[in-house]
Amino acid sequence: MKKAVHFGAGNIGRGFIGALFSESGYHVVFVDIAEQIINQLNEEKKYSVMLATDEQETVTIENVSGLNNIKQENEVVEAIKESAFLTTAIGPNILPRIAPLIAKGLSARVEETSEKLYVIACENQISATDLLKGYIMEHLDEAVKEKVLANVSFLNSAVDRIVPIQNNQGSLDVLVEPYHEWVVETTQDIPPIEGMKIVPELAPYIERKLFTVNTGHAVIAYFGYLANKETIDQTLADEEIHKQVKATLGETGAYLINEYNLDPEDHQKYIDKIISRFQNAHLHDGVTRVGRSPIRKLSPDDRLVRPASQAQKAGLSYTNLAKAIAAAMLFDYKEDEEAVKLQAMIKEHGVAYVLQEVCGLAESSELAKEINRHYGVLKG
Numbered sequence: 001m002k003k004a005v006h007f008g009a010g011n012i013g014r015g016f017i018g019a020l021f022s023e024s025g026y027h028v029v030f031v032d033i034a035e036q037i038i039n040q041l042n043e044e045k046k047y048s049v050m051l052a053t054d055e056q057e058t059v060t061i062e063n064v065s066g067l068n069n070i071k072q073e074n075e076v077v078e079a080i081k082e083s084a085f086l087t088t089a090i091g092p093n094i095l096p097r098i099a100p101l102i103a104k105g106l107s108a109r110v111e112e113t114s115e116k117l118y119v120i121a122c123e124n125q126i127s128a129t130d131l132l133k134g135y136i137m138e139h140l141d142e143a144v145k146e147k148v149l150a151n152v153s154f155l156n157s158a159v160d161r162i163v164p165i166q167n168n169q170g171s172l173d174v175l176v177e178p179y180h181e182w183v184v185e186t187t188q189d190i191p192p193i194e195g196m197k198i199v200p201e202l203a204p205y206i207e208r209k210l211f212t213v214n215t216g217h218a219v220i221a222y223f224g225y226l227a228n229k230e231t232i233d234q235t236l237a238d239e240e241i242h243k244q245v246k247a248t249l250g251e252t253g254a255y256l257i258n259e260y261n262l263d264p265e266d267h268q269k270y271i272d273k274i275i276s277r278f279q280n281a282h283l284h285d286g287v288t289r290v291g292r293s294p295i296r297k298l299s300p301d302d303r304l305v306r307p308a309s310q311a312q313k314a315g316l317s318y319t320n321l322a323k324a325i326a327a328a329m330l331f332d333y334k335e336d337e338e339a340v341k342l343q344a345m346i347k348e349h350g351v352a353y354v355l356q357e358v359c360g361l362a363e364s365s366e367l368a369k370e371i372n373r374h375y376g377v378l379k380g
């Protein structure tokens, strides 16, 4: 049976990418540090993916197993040697940590075979696979690097499916929204995978997705958190926040339409569809999950700052994005490591310092001034 090795047996791993490989006739080897999930995958050899709809349709995902990347390095290397695909859904910040082991696997593989391997990072980050490739290269010597570059294709991708934190401790089953889109950038002929869409240029897809789905989601999460809401759908039922989300997506939309020559009517339909996905009450998706890792989400190329600075450059409106950035800076959720760090930075050095260090915005920029103004108002 064909094999795919997937790093990160979490929500997207089991509920989306791993499920698509299994449905496409692959045996999926999940690699994770979560001992319990790995043991369960090896014992149960299957799990269910349930759709968050009234009917709750369920699909059984079979041909799965698990490896622990800390305790079973050699087995992971073997799995990399035997696989046609290597994918990740582990979080952008974790990619540097798994790169040494992937490098080891690739080194061993290219010594034995010149069969193509496709590496695809499935993270919410622009050029995540390029970043992963860079981290891997740091662990390869020159001769091996050449072979890896000849035999391994590193493909960027965009992944879109809302998979909330699961309320079923001890079970491998995953509740997911019905909608999904996985776009992979390549001009090569690669083995077909159910649900994988191939495009020659990813930029319009990933920017449209990141600056609509993820920007919209982040706006709801940060304003919802400030309004003491628990879930995304509950927050969106608040008329003021709903208006804020629409206005912000109006700003990212104007940038996207301008940048990629999108049809404004089609783009409005895309926004409406996404807002309706956020309203799915079956997901019970927490504002603290969606707002997680605010330092990452406030970085210059991520869902809030990049569309705001791009809109500013294009002479478009960015005031609602600035307000959302200010709301993100007030996310003081104590159980989120990055939120705690962000609040400590603000307390010690002030907002202007954080805008410079985290968001890459000079104090003198109009955008920084606008964010600072909203921050003052929101903080009260």
Ligand SMILES: NC(=O)C1=CN([C@@H]2O[C@H](COP(=O)(O)OP(=O)(O)OC[C@H]3O[C@@H](n4cnc5c(N)ncnc54)[C@H](O)[C@@H]3O)[C@@H](O)[C@H]2O)C=CC1
Pocket: 007, 008, 009, 010, 011, 012, 013, 031, 032, 033, 034, 069, 089, 090, 091, 092, 094, 097, 098, 122, 123, 124, 159, 160, 161, 162, 163, 164
């Ligand atoms: N959940 C969602 O709706 C979506 C998530 N994404 C992206 O997918 C990625 C994964 O997100 P989720 O699946 O939600 O997260 P998750 O937290 O459910 O899964 C991540 C998995 O990685 C594992 N992990 C963490 N550190 C590790 C390490 N050093 N070595 C091996 N495994 C390790 C964790 O144990 C966990 O099982 C993120 O980049 C996220 O932005 C993208 C689209 C949708």
Ligand SMILES: O=P(O)(O)OC[C@H]1O[C@](O)(CO)[C@@H](O)[C@@H]1O
Pocket: 124, 159, 160, 161, 162, 163, 213, 214, 215, 217, 218, 289, 290, 291, 292, 293
């Ligand atoms: O997964 P991240 O990057 O932390 O952000 C949460 C967001 O990503 C998603 O998981 C979906 O792409 C959304 O649920 C949300 O926009």
